[in-house]
Amino acid sequence: MTESTRPAVIAAELDAARREARDIQQFAGRVEITLADAYAVLLEGISLRRERGEQVLGLKLGFTSKEKAAQMGVSDVILGVLTDGMAVSVGGELDHGLLIHPRVEPEIAFRLAGDVSSEDLAGAEGTVAHATHVAAALEVIDSRYRDFSFSLEDVVADNTSASYYVIGEWHEMTDAMRAGDMADLAVELRIDREVVASGSTRAILGDPLEALRAAARLAGQYGHPLEPGHVVLAGAATAAVPLPAGSDVEVHVDTLGTAALRTTSRPEVR
């Protein structure tokens, strides 16, 4: 790759855009990057966040639902990285001014056992066997690209639009859940108490457990392995919905309960 396509250079441009809450031009058409290059950019971006003291807490999947993939015009499942700097506490407030053009998605989160070795988590079945908890979750995505439009390589380089997330109350995984009991739970996304999207966990690769398997597979492939104690966001169950300032957002998943956050209102113009 030439100088301008070095992963570190692209990662720095995306990182600055995120920190300054401004959009940038897509890389597709500007520089040539492969999907493998894009994952290298993603990991460079995470290194920048770690240098500032952030800790990696887990991984997220993107485009595990057909509706989401169709909304964005892409088809492959992709993997992003979650840090503690992205975590919002339950019912917590998110500063809307930090965001460019945020959208919110209803999701399912898994948590992996903390008291196992990395080898125990190897492979898709190791990961599923050691997923101990599950919860309803919200993901706030915020593409750093103009008009929220991108190629698959662009969006991977941009850490799959990861921005913030909130996870509701953890529930212990049961054998029944591992046998398919999680495959058709009703999901509702509400903004200011109004239902803005609804669907089923079936939209997530047929069963959110399949997202865990996909995370294990992609993590092995792209050099960011799952670790004990990690969380995994399984991907949106519906299309994403614009996230307004000054709003109350809540996801409700049948039997798993809720997760919620608030956004700050737009500052008054004086």
Ligand code: OOG
């Ligand atoms: C990419 C992220 C997709 C999901 O849950 O499918 C994603 C995007 O749509 O900007 O997080």
Ligand code: MG
């Ligand atoms: Mg998502």
